[in-house]
Amino acid sequence: xxxxxxxxxxxxxxxxxxxxxxxxxxxxxxxxxxxxxxxxxxxxxxxxxxxxxxxxxxxxxxxxxxxxxxxxxxxxxxxxxxxxxxxxxxxxxxxxxxxxxxxxxxxxxxxxxxxxxxxxxxxxxxxxxxxxxxxxxxxxxxxxxxxxxxxxxxxxxxxxxxxxxxxxxxxxxxxxxxxxxxxxxxxxxxxxxxxxxxxxxxxxxxxxxxxxxxxxxxxxxxxxxxxxxxxxxxxxxxxxxxxxxxxxxxxxxxxxxxxxxxxxxxxxxxxxxxxxxxxxxxxxxxxxxxxxxxxxxxxxxxxxxxxxxxxxxxxxxxxxxxxx
Amino acid sequence: xxxxxxxxxxxxxxxxxxxxxxxxxxxxxxxxxxxxxxxxxxxxxxxxxxxxxxxxxxxxxxxxxxxxxxxxxxxxxxxxxxxxxxxxxxxxxxxxxxxxxxxxxxxxxxxxxxxxxxxxxxxxxxxxxxxxxxxxxxxxxxxxxxxxxxxxxxxxxxxxxxxxxxxxxxxxxxxxxxxxxxxxxxxxxxxxxxxxxxxxxxxxxxxxxxxxxxxxxxxxxxxxxxxxxxxxxxxxxxxxxxxxxxxxxxxxxxxxxxxxxxxxxxxxxxxxxxxxxxxxxxxxxxxxxxxx
Numbered sequence: 001x002x003x004x005x006x007x008x009x010x011x012x013x014x015x016x017x018x019x020x021x022x023x024x025x026x027x028x029x030x031x032x033x034x035x036x037x038x039x040x041x042x043x044x045x046x047x048x049x050x051x052x053x054x055x056x057x058x059x060x061x062x063x064x065x066x067x068x069x070x071x072x073x074x075x076x077x078x079x080x081x082x083x084x085x086x087x088x089x090x091x092x093x094x095x096x097x098x099x100x101x102x103x104x105x106x107x108x109x110x111x112x113x114x115x116x117x118x119x120x121x122x123x124x125x126x127x128x129x130x131x132x133x134x135x136x137x138x139x140x141x142x143x144x145x146x147x148x149x150x151x152x153x154x155x156x157x158x159x160x161x162x163x164x165x166x167x168x169x170x171x172x173x174x175x176x177x178x179x180x181x182x183x184x185x186x187x188x189x190x191x192x193x194x195x196x197x198x199x200x201x202x203x204x205x206x207x208x209x210x211x212x213x214x215x216x217x218x219x220x221x222x223x224x225x226x227x228x229x230x231x232x233x234x235x236x237x238x239x240x241x242x243x244x245x246x247x248x249x250x251x252x253x254x255x256x257x258x259x260x261x262x263x264x265x266x267x268x269x270x271x272x273x274x275x276x277x278x279x280x281x282x283x284x285x286x287x288x289x290x291x292x293x294x295x296x297x298x299x300x301x302x303x304x305x306x307x308x309x310x311x312x313x314x315x316x317x318x319x320x321x322x323x324x
Numbered sequence: 325x326x327x328x329x330x331x332x333x334x335x336x337x338x339x340x341x342x343x344x345x346x347x348x349x350x351x352x353x354x355x356x357x358x359x360x361x362x363x364x365x366x367x368x369x370x371x372x373x374x375x376x377x378x379x380x381x382x383x384x385x386x387x388x389x390x391x392x393x394x395x396x397x398x399x400x401x402x403x404x405x406x407x408x409x410x411x412x413x414x415x416x417x418x419x420x421x422x423x424x425x426x427x428x429x430x431x432x433x434x435x436x437x438x439x440x441x442x443x444x445x446x447x448x449x450x451x452x453x454x455x456x457x458x459x460x461x462x463x464x465x466x467x468x469x470x471x472x473x474x475x476x477x478x479x480x481x482x483x484x485x486x487x488x489x490x491x492x493x494x495x496x497x498x499x500x501x502x503x504x505x506x507x508x509x510x511x512x513x514x515x516x517x518x519x520x521x522x523x524x525x526x527x528x529x530x531x532x533x534x535x536x537x538x539x540x541x542x543x544x545x546x547x548x549x550x551x552x553x554x555x556x557x558x559x560x561x562x563x564x565x566x567x568x569x570x571x572x573x574x575x576x577x578x579x580x581x582x583x584x585x586x587x588x589x590x591x592x593x594x595x596x597x598x599x600x601x602x603x604x605x606x607x608x609x610x611x612x613x614x615x616x
Contacts, residue, residue, distance in 0.1 A: 065513065092516045093516060099511065105511050107508045118517075
């Protein structure tokens, strides 16, 4: 098997729910429940799912912005969740994160140049002159003019800011970037530019991405592999093309069917989901998708499905594929 | 390119600040309040030049003289020139106002920042103390402290600072709580920055605007508390010419020589109004959303 840059094993993030009257723990929101995946060097893993399914929490728990209850996050063999402060900062140099809202991701009181140079400074990069030079290089790497170095965030557009955020992340030469819905807040035309830029940078610097998004078309374009998440759990993982060609989990099928087609004559049987995602606190027994599943069986009500390999690196958590 | 890059911070900062000042002084109230504060500040700085007499120069034959030629605001029961005493009193008001507020700003900001940034048990303890401090009436608590420490100018400043930091702590804590969740702060953490750098470089500058406004609004309050305490004899001791103390000494002669109390009282009104108008204008400029 090829070397993996990141292996996440059985990651769990549970938030305690306190009682309304007494501050005692009455239950847990299982935001991330037993999530495992792996990412190879220079490879993109797309993590898709609807709002509130735990995608963002997964990303944040991986770099300890949120505390995880259990599991392992192995970055080049080192478990991030177990590292001391010193080692953690060393690893963070290798893992960067891009946030959804480029308007909130930059300090409004710092010029773009200062923001990039600061990152170089805290990682002991050369002299002041060298840092200025590097900042100018970085900003050109993300295809922006050097003149922007003296601007403040409020003077830039969303797409430009997202590039700055990217330049800042690149300043530390990361091997992995967690992209948390990086294009969702942008206009469609700008989305394409940003996605292309991400692709170019990946080719150039051999960076791996964990690309978190709810937008399937973007994920399809970028990712080598895709993991579909539902209610805190990954329900299907496959290579991008395989997943789109043969979606196996009923949830994935519904998700793919929700992507609008540009061909008006194409009539297909659409699987439509009814209802909302059930509350994360009220998970009972069985498969967590059973309340909305079009293929629900007796078994789904009381037995949680195991991960089943349907061949070609395609894994599904569904009783439909269980071999008796 | 390097020259351009080197100059850019300076140019940018200056441009921003100049724009801010222009915006601020477009406001009539800011101009008025600012002018009042500025003139009174000059009065305090150049007191020895402006005052015709020493503040403690007694001249018993001239006592309780009505305002007029020679003593434009009259004289007190010891024949001291009321105008000169008021001019020197400006120094007391400014010193106490700025020092007391400065110290409480420092205490409040540090505690508020710690509570807001680290949260958890530390926040619980600090917030508890802050709420207790907040619930006491400032003047009353200051009286208790001064009574315990003994009446003097320094003790009064200390007492006022101990009593009034809670407003700053609450404000800064609230700012930090909301900033902590901002993505640029999270990004700073991901980029491997230390807590100290995140607090001082990323959070404090963004928390400052309302703190500055609160400061300008706390100074006049401190000036009033100072005058009140001195009026009660708990602050500046005679012959120190605090406005409150002058008013107190004049109260026995209110019928025969009302000018002794009236003029320092008017000065308190003017200085407090100046600061309040300026503070309000500052708030409107720094945070337009708060405008009524």
